[in-house]
Amino acid sequence: xxxxxxxxxxxxxxxxxxxxxxxxxxxxxxxxxxxxxxxxxxxxxxxxxxxxxxxxxxxxxxxxxxxxxxxxxxxxxxxxxxxxxxxxxxxxxxxxxxxxxxxxxxxxxxxxxxxxxxxxxxxxxxxxxxxxxxxxxxxxxxxxxxxxxxxxxxxxxxxxxxxxxxxxxxxxxxxxxxxxxxxxxxxxxxxxxxxxxxxxxxx
DNA sequence: CGTCAGATTCTCT
DNA sequence: GAGAATCTGACGC
Numbered sequence: 001x002x003x004x005x006x007x008x009x010x011x012x013x014x015x016x017x018x019x020x021x022x023x024x025x026x027x028x029x030x031x032x033x034x035x036x037x038x039x040x041x042x043x044x045x046x047x048x049x050x051x052x053x054x055x056x057x058x059x060x061x062x063x064x065x066x067x068x069x070x071x072x073x074x075x076x077x078x079x080x081x082x083x084x085x086x087x088x089x090x091x092x093x094x095x096x097x098x099x100x101x102x103x104x105x106x107x108x109x110x111x112x113x114x115x116x117x118x119x120x121x122x123x124x125x126x127x128x129x130x131x132x133x134x135x136x137x138x139x140x141x142x143x144x145x146x147x148x149x150x151x152x153x154x155x156x157x158x159x160x161x162x163x164x165x166x167x168x169x170x171x172x173x174x175x176x177x178x179x180x181x182x183x184x185x186x187x188x189x190x191x192x193x194x195x196x197x198x199x200x201x202x203x
Numbered sequence: 204c205g206t207c208a209g210a211t212t213c214t215c216t
Numbered sequence: 217g218a219g220a221a222t223c224t225g226a227c228g229c
Contacts, residue, residue, distance in 0.1 A: 045221070054221070064214060081222050082211030088221085101221055119222045159221050 008145060010137060013072035017046035017091045017098035022173050022196075024089070026148035029105055033140040034126040039105035039115050040146055042178040045157045046171040047088070047099050054160035054167070057097035067133045068097040075141055077122070077132040084119035087127050089136065089143070103158075103172075106180045116180045149175040152196040158182065170194060 013020060021044040031037040047055035056065045056078070067076045068090055076088040076099050088099040105115040107124065115121040122128070131141055153176040156168045174181045176195065 047221075056221080059215075062215070078221090079213055080220055082213075082220090084222050086221060103221085117222070157221075161220095 008137070008143060010071075010073050013089065013091050013136070014093050015091060017048050017100050018171060020089065020091045021046040021100040021171070022152065023148075024100060024102070024143065025152055025173055025175055026146045028108065028144045028146040029102065029125065030142050030144060031125050031127065031140065032142065036109045037125050038108040039121075039125060040108055041102055041105045041143075042149075043102075043104035043172070043174040043181045045101040045103055045173070047101065048171065049092075049096065049098050052166055052169075053164050054157060055097070055099070057099075061097075065097065068099050070094055070133070073136045075131050075134050075136060075139070077127060077129055079129060081119075085122035085128050086118045087122050087125075087131075104174070104178075104180045104182055106178060114180070117182045149177055151176060154194045154196065 012023070024041050024044050027041045029039050029041055047057070049055060050057045052058060057068050059065065061069050064078060067074060070090060071094045072091050074090045076090050078086055078088075080086055087102045089102065090099050092098040101118060102121060103118045105121055105125075107113040107115055113124050115124045127141070134140055136143055153174050154170045155172045155174075156170060157172045160167055
């Protein structure tokens with residue numbers, strides 16, 4: 001766990017997706033184009049590069065994945081299942097395709113708004129493909145510092161089928177105290193979860 | 204509690 | 217033409 005002194009500059013994002021995903025729990029997502037859309041991030045997943053079979057970049061550098069190969073701190077927004085937009089944060093320097101999927105958040109402006117699950121999060125925050133490629137440092141979408149939870153939970157990622165050994169990699173991070181966290185598949189509910197106590201060094 | 208299929212369109216082969 | 221980093225509602229126990 002590296003010390004981060006200035007979290008939300010470009011250097012914060014120029015790190016491995018696993019680290020950024022972990023540090024984004026508790027951060028505040030703001031959509032400046034949609035007044036009042038502010039939310040606390042409570043669940044993320046890391047997609048760690050071309051060798052990660054669950055990562056879109058494993059399919060190569062295409063028009064769709066181009067943003068992931070670009071500079072860190074930009075939004076990678078893609079459309080899936082015919083109806084859902086997914087919000088990701090590009091990490092690692094240019095040419096190194098890694099990203100963090102923002103899976104769930106708690107609205108700070110409308111408690112009745114459910115942002116549980118990546119599809120609902122994008123819909124609730126008003127995020128669409130228009131934001132693909134935009135800069136998170138000064139663009140319409142920004143992420144600000146937020147108090148991290150006292151305990152962080154880690155589990156395998158959701159919805160990636162059997163991408164070989166990658167299906168079980170512990171790359172999903174969430175605040176176990178948040179009701180907005182989406183329920184993982186049954187095979188993950190028992191035993192697959194770990195918890196990180198901040199400050200104890202345990203991982 | 205659980206499983207299952209349908210919605211609906213984009214991307215890459 | 218297949219399959220997708222999802223969500224919902226229906227149905228079975």
